[in-house]
Amino acid sequence: xxxxxxxxxxxxxxxxxxxxxxxxxxxxxxxxxxxxxxxxxxxxxxxxxxxxxxxxxxxxxxxxxxxxxxxxxxxxxxxxxxxxxxxxxxxxxxxxxxxxxxxxxxxxxxxxxxxxxxxxxxxxxxxxxxxxxxxxxxxxxxxxxxxxxxxxxxxxxxxxxxxxxxxxxxxxxxxxxxxxxxxxxxxxxxxxxxxxxxxxxxxxxxxxxxxxxxxxxxxxxxxxxxxxxxxxxxxxxxxxxxxxxxxxxxxxxxxxxxxxxxxxxxxxxxxxxxxxxxxxxxxxxxxxxxxxxxxxxxxxxxxxxxxxxxxxxxxxxxxxxxxxxxxxxxxxxxxxxxxxxxxxxxxxxxxxxxxxxxxxxxxxxxxxxxxxxxxxxxxxxxxxxxxxxxxxxxxxxxxxxxxxxxxxxxxxxxxxxx
Amino acid sequence: xxxxxxxxxxxxxxxxxxxxxxxxxxxxxxxxxxxxxxxxxxxxxxxxxxxxxxxxxxxxxxxxxxxxxxxxxxxxxxxxxxxxxxxxxxxxxxxxxxxxxxxxxxxxxxxxxxxxxxxxxxxxxxxxxxxxxxxxxxxxxxxxxxxxxxxxxxxxxxxxxxxxxxxxxxxxxxxxxxxxxxxxxxxxxxxxxxxxxxxxxxxxxxxxxxxxxxxxxxxxxxxxxxxxxxxxxxxxxxxxxxxxxxxxxxxxxxxxxxxxxxxxxxxxxxxxxxxxxxxxxxxxxxxxxxxxxxxxxxxxxxxxxxxxxxxxxxxxxxxxxxxxxxxxxxxxxxxxxxxxxxxxxxxxxxxxxxxxxxxxxxxxxxxxxxxxxxxxxxxxxxxxxxxxxxxxxxxxxxxxxxxxxxxxxxxxxxxxxxxxxxxxxxxxxxxxxxxxxxxxxxxxxxxxxxxxxxxxxxxxxxxxxxxxxxxxxxxxxxx
Ligand SMILES: Cc1cc2nc3c(=O)[nH]c(=O)nc-3n(C[C@H](O)[C@H](O)[C@H](O)COP(=O)(O)OP(=O)(O)OC[C@H]3O[C@@H](n4cnc5c(N)ncnc54)[C@H](O)[C@@H]3O)c2cc1C
Ligand SMILES: Cc1cc2nc3c(=O)[nH]c(=O)nc-3n(C[C@H](O)[C@H](O)[C@H](O)COP(=O)(O)OP(=O)(O)OC[C@H]3O[C@@H](n4cnc5c(N)ncnc54)[C@H](O)[C@@H]3O)c2cc1C
Numbered sequence: 033x034x035x036x037x038x039x040x041x042x043x044x045x046x047x048x049x050x051x052x053x054x055x056x057x058x059x060x061x062x063x064x065x066x067x068x069x070x071x072x073x074x075x076x077x078x079x080x081x082x083x084x085x086x087x088x089x090x091x092x093x094x095x096x097x098x099x100x101x102x103x104x105x106x107x108x109x110x111x112x113x114x115x116x117x118x119x120x121x122x123x124x125x126x127x128x129x130x131x132x133x134x135x136x137x138x139x140x141x142x143x144x145x146x147x148x149x150x151x152x153x154x155x156x157x158x159x160x161x162x163x164x165x166x167x168x169x170x171x172x173x174x175x176x177x178x179x180x181x182x183x184x185x186x187x188x189x190x191x192x193x194x195x196x197x198x199x200x201x202x203x204x205x206x207x208x209x210x211x212x213x214x215x216x217x218x219x220x221x222x223x224x225x226x227x228x229x230x231x232x233x234x235x236x237x238x239x240x241x242x243x244x245x246x247x248x249x250x251x252x253x254x255x256x257x258x259x260x261x262x263x264x265x266x267x268x269x270x271x272x273x274x275x276x277x278x279x280x281x282x283x284x285x286x287x288x289x290x291x292x293x294x295x296x297x298x299x300x301x302x303x304x305x306x307x308x309x310x311x312x313x314x315x316x317x318x319x320x321x322x323x324x325x326x327x328x329x330x331x332x333x334x335x336x337x338x339x340x341x342x343x344x345x346x347x348x349x350x351x352x353x354x355x356x357x358x359x360x361x362x363x364x365x366x367x368x369x370x371x372x373x374x375x376x377x378x379x380x381x382x383x384x385x386x387x388x389x390x391x392x393x394x395x396x397x398x399x400x401x402x403x404x405x406x407x408x409x410x411x412x413x414x415x416x417x418x419x420x421x422x423x424x425x426x427x428x429x430x431x432x433x434x435x436x437x438x439x440x441x442x443x444x445x446x447x448x449x450x
Numbered sequence: 451x452x453x454x455x456x457x458x459x460x461x462x463x464x465x466x467x468x469x470x471x472x473x474x475x476x477x478x479x480x481x482x483x484x485x486x487x488x489x490x491x492x493x494x495x496x497x498x499x500x501x502x503x504x505x506x507x508x509x510x511x512x513x514x515x516x517x518x519x520x521x522x523x524x525x526x527x528x529x530x531x532x533x534x535x536x537x538x539x540x541x542x543x544x545x546x547x548x549x550x551x552x553x554x555x556x557x558x559x560x561x562x563x564x565x566x567x568x569x570x571x572x573x574x575x576x577x578x579x580x581x582x583x584x585x586x587x588x589x590x591x592x593x594x595x596x597x598x599x600x601x602x603x604x605x606x607x608x609x610x611x612x613x614x615x616x617x618x619x620x621x622x623x624x625x626x627x628x629x630x631x632x633x634x635x636x637x638x639x640x641x642x643x644x645x646x647x648x649x650x651x652x653x654x655x656x657x658x659x660x661x662x663x664x665x666x667x668x669x670x671x672x673x674x675x676x677x678x679x680x681x682x683x684x685x686x687x688x689x690x691x692x693x694x695x696x697x698x699x700x701x702x703x704x705x706x707x708x709x710x711x712x713x714x715x716x717x718x719x720x721x722x723x724x725x726x727x728x729x730x731x732x733x734x735x736x737x738x739x740x741x742x743x744x745x746x747x748x749x750x751x752x753x754x755x756x757x758x759x760x761x762x763x764x765x766x767x768x769x770x771x772x773x774x775x776x777x778x779x780x781x782x783x784x785x786x787x788x789x790x791x792x793x794x795x796x797x798x799x800x801x802x803x804x805x806x807x808x809x810x811x812x813x814x815x816x817x818x819x820x821x822x823x824x825x826x827x828x829x830x831x832x833x834x835x836x837x838x839x840x841x842x843x844x845x846x847x848x849x850x851x852x853x854x855x856x857x858x859x860x861x862x863x864x865x866x867x868x869x870x871x872x873x874x875x876x877x878x879x880x881x882x883x884x885x886x887x888x889x890x891x892x893x894x895x896x897x898x899x900x901x902x903x904x905x906x907x908x909x910x911x912x913x914x915x916x917x918x919x920x921x922x923x924x925x926x927x928x929x
Contacts, residue, residue, distance in 0.1 A: 067850065117847040128831065130855075132845045135838035136831055151886040156754035159677070161730050164756065166912030166919060170889050181893055183907070183920040208924060247730070253917035268730075279921070292851070292885070295682065 037061040038348055039127055039141040041118045041293070044073020045334050046325020046341040047147035048101040053345025054145075055108050059352060063139075064105075064112035065129050071105070071112060072098030073149055074326075075334065077172075077179045080200055082227075086335035097334060121297045123318050143348050146294055146308065146316070146323040147341065150287040150330055152197070158285055160192075162249030165256075171197040171284040175204070184208055186280025190258055191215040192246050194222040194229070196332055196423075198284025203232035212236070213276050216244040216260045221397045223286070223423050225332055246281070247273065255281055287330045297321070304373040305329040311378040312388060313347035313356055314340070322348050329375050329391065332425055339389070350383075357382045363439045370394055370401075370446030372422065381439060387429045394420045394446055401448045403428060408440035420446065451643045452476045453808060455635055457624050457658055458650035459486035461600065461789050462781045464607035465796035466648060470804065471614035474811040478644075479608065479616065480637060482623035484914050485874045486867060487604035490652045491789065492877075493726065493758025494674070495704050495712055497689055498596040499787040500537065502557035502567060503699060509768040509795070514787040515561045516794035518594055524793050528606035528820045530599060531707040537595030537689030538575065540743050542585040546693035550590040553694070557590075566594050581685050583745045595689050599707050600789055601877050605867055610820045612866035614813060620870075621915060624651075627662040629775055646777045646807050648799065653725065653761045655769075655782030663773040669783055671725050671759035674715025675732035678754040679747075680885055681709030690743050699786065701739040708852075708880065713740050713747070715758070725759035732757070753885055760785035770795050772803050779803050824861065825879075827853045848898070849891040851884020856898060863902045870903065872896065873913035896920070 043066030078094030763783025882888030
């Protein structure tokens with residue numbers, strides 16, 4: 033059985049950044065296993081720009097952003113295998129993968145980085161009433177058909193869900209000559225970034241129906257019509273129905289971290305993020321298995337993925353150099369009022385490298401609010417925010433000075449200023 | 451000129467076709483859809499019922515028990531998944547205890563042996579089913595209840611029938627039947643002639659029968675809706691029925707062969723156009739009712755919902771008989787337990803009804819076995835590499851949720867009764883049936899279909915004629 037220092041599962045932006053960081057810190061035997069025919073992950077189908085403002089201080093397209101990392105990877109001589117799907121991960125860090133050249137292969141690693149990204153929630157998981165015709169597909173699949181394969185899936189389009197991919201596809205399909213009739217969002221606020229609402233909907237006069245959902249799908253072989261209704265707290269209000277004649281319904285109803293490998297390996301997942309529970313070193317409950325990027329929690333900006341993955345990479349190196357203490361003296365990072373999740377979920381103070389980024393999402397919209405961070409009952413700091421929304425990931429930093437005294441648990445809550 | 455035309459390729463038509471292929475008869479199946487088994491056989495609970503429940507003396511009772519006893523062997527011969535998981539009918543109050551005691555008696559009258567049915571107490575129920583609802587106080591235990599994989603059962607029967615000489619004509623909707631000295635059967639595509647015609651058209655049974663006879667029964671579609679839970683949810687070990695009511699067998703919790711769990715069905719008469727529609731109210735009904743029998747249901751793990759139509763007959767029983775027009779045989783009103791009963795009534799149809807019209811010489815080349823399907827996710831590591839060494843395509847995983855290789859997909863396309871559509875592939879090898887529902891692999895499945903069938907990608911359909919997924923190539927792209 034072949035032995036590696038580190039095996040990275042997934043060659044998207046997370047896997048690439050982690051592998052590069054690990055190699056740069058002097059670890060030699062690093063392998064990236066990527067299921068697709070190319071490195072880059074989801075970035076390859078995001079041909080719009082808006083990537084890299086933080087990391088490169090310029091606006092790149094997805095493929096351009098990926099290319100910079102792939103180039104560096106080649107220069108550094110990091111080993112990678114394409115068309116190679118990992119089928120099994122074991123707690124002893126042995127890994128099984130398959131490809132057409134080698135067949136089914138078992139290897140072992142001293143450390144593993146999970147970087148499998150996520151998958152899109154689909155019509156199955158949201159149980160829309162009605163028929164099951166063709167022409168109902170996720171926005172990401174339509175994006176792949178269009179940007180990678182060169183095929184348009186339809187000409188009269190409606191979009192359910194205001195996630196970023198849906199918004200981007202509204203513009204993209206319009207530019208390709210399709211008519212996008214509207215976007216319905218069940219919540220009273222958008223699930224996508226503000227800039228995408230403006231640049232992808234408003235600029236093209238595509239209406240956004242907030243507090244609306246699809247209540248019927250009509251069509252025998254191909255979708256012909258949909259009915260949308262206004263909702264009151266998720267319940268459709270009779271009499272508010274609107275009908276649209278369409279040939280395509282795109283779904284942009286959220287992403288789910290792809291953790292079937294992790295779950296079967298016994299890695300504990302967070303109910304909210306649907307990604308692994310990790311500590312300050314991005315290590316999961318299984319020693320030597322780390323996670324970063326969309327497999328950990330859904331990111332809306334690739335720059336954050338890169339930063340997070342570099343940090344995870346540095347932790348891997350510390351782990352391999354026996355610089356990480358075993359998990360004692362853990363404090364919890366707990367979401368309180370208004371906070372949906374926090375990441376990492378646990379901190380081992382003896383391993384903490386400051387300044388430490390804490391990522392979070394709120395569970396509803398707030399205006400003129402404060403993020404209040406406390407140690408038990410003692411407030412450590414307050415951060416003023418004009419606007420907080422579930423669609424926009426927030427980040428705050430913990431410094432040494434924040435962590436003096438006896439640490440109990442770190443509680444994070446949102447307080448609205450009166 | 452054929453000896454026998456079978457109209458309909460659900461489990462009824464499929465098992466009858468295989469049964470006919472034992473004899474030297476020239477047989478063809480006419481099916482209106484793009485693929486076989488797209489109606490009731492596609493949307494049901496997949497239960498091989500024990501036979502405890504039909505009213506004694508009915509055809510349902512007779513063929514249910516016989517069918518149950520034939521299923522295992524049929525599944526072995528045709529390599530159809532079969533899970534001998536058992537079942538139980540639960541009771542939550544004294545009235546229901548009374549009902550299951552009556553069912554116990556009925557089961558014995560129907561022919562279950564005394565070791566095939568038993569009343570068990572709360573403690574035993576709990577030990578068998580940790581997630582049983584707290585309110586369940588007793589149950590009727592049915593060890594011979596099993597679970598099949600319904601459309602694969604139909605596909606396998608048809609494939610085997612075709613291996614033994616039967617023909618299949620898809621996208622041929624029967625619209626006219628004339629009785630001369632033979633039958634002249636007109637479809638929307640072509641004309642076929644035969645001495646005997648078998649009407650196995652599910653919910654359309656009366657409509658097709660009316661083309662040439664004056665049926666004494668009326669078939670009305672009765673819809674059943676379902677939720678499907680992800681396969682990592684291990685909710686129940688066996689089939690959990692509520693105590694029966696006037697609405698039939700009620701909302702059942704059924705473990706599936708591949709690990710998913712089904713919650714359903716509902717029961718509601720609907721218009722033909724509404725059969726496969728799911729509704730918000732139906733799905734709510736399931737949630738309410740299922741709570742009586744099973745608890746701890748993770749509703750956030752739903753991967754799909756669907757609906758199917760039972761062919762409910764005004765006679766309240768199966769209609770399996772030669773009509774007043776000689777040679778025109780009805781296999782109608784095949785609602786539950788039709789899936790279970792099919793291998794038994796197929797034998798009856800051929801040996802008792804068709805046989806009077808022909809000499810019935812055995813087909814000496816008849817092979818009861820279907821070539822085994824290589825299912826890579828059931829193989830050990832070494833077996834995987836053996837299959838890979840025979841064919842590299844077994845090393846290329848296409849569907850990442852279900853771990854289905856290109857080799858399996860290509861095989862499913864190139865067999866008799868092979869896949870021609872995206873759903874056809876999914877129904878045969880489960881590529882796209884997992885939690886991402888084809889989000890990642892659908893485009894690759896389209897590529898493979900187009901290559902193997904030697905057609906353009908734009909011509910690949912989702913499930914039906916006209917359900918093409920790709921609309922056009924974009925500017926500047928070459929086909
Ligand atoms: C459609 C879309 C649009 C976006 N738009 C923007 C934007 O405009 N601006 C911005 O900054 N950010 C955007 N983002 C966010 C950002 O691009 C992503 O968060 C980031 O690229 C995710 O990187 P990742 O490496 O975690 O995941 P991915 O890029 O998904 O990479 C995961 C990789 O793992 C591989 N993999 C999975 N399972 C296995 C396995 N078992 N074996 C081997 N390989 C496996 C996959 O093939 C894939 O290549 C967008 C995201 C999406 C999904
Ligand atoms: C909700 C539900 C749950 C069920 N659960 C169970 C269960 O757990 N166990 C069990 O044993 N049974 C169960 N059943 C019953 C079982 O599914 C059916 O009895 C069985 O599938 C019927 O098969 P069939 O071949 O008669 O009909 P179908 O599968 O409906 O096949 C009829 C075929 O005829 C074709 N056809 C119709 N008209 C024409 C035409 N004019 N020309 C050409 N072709 C035509 C149709 O396209 C179709 O392919 C259930 C049924 C339902 C609906």
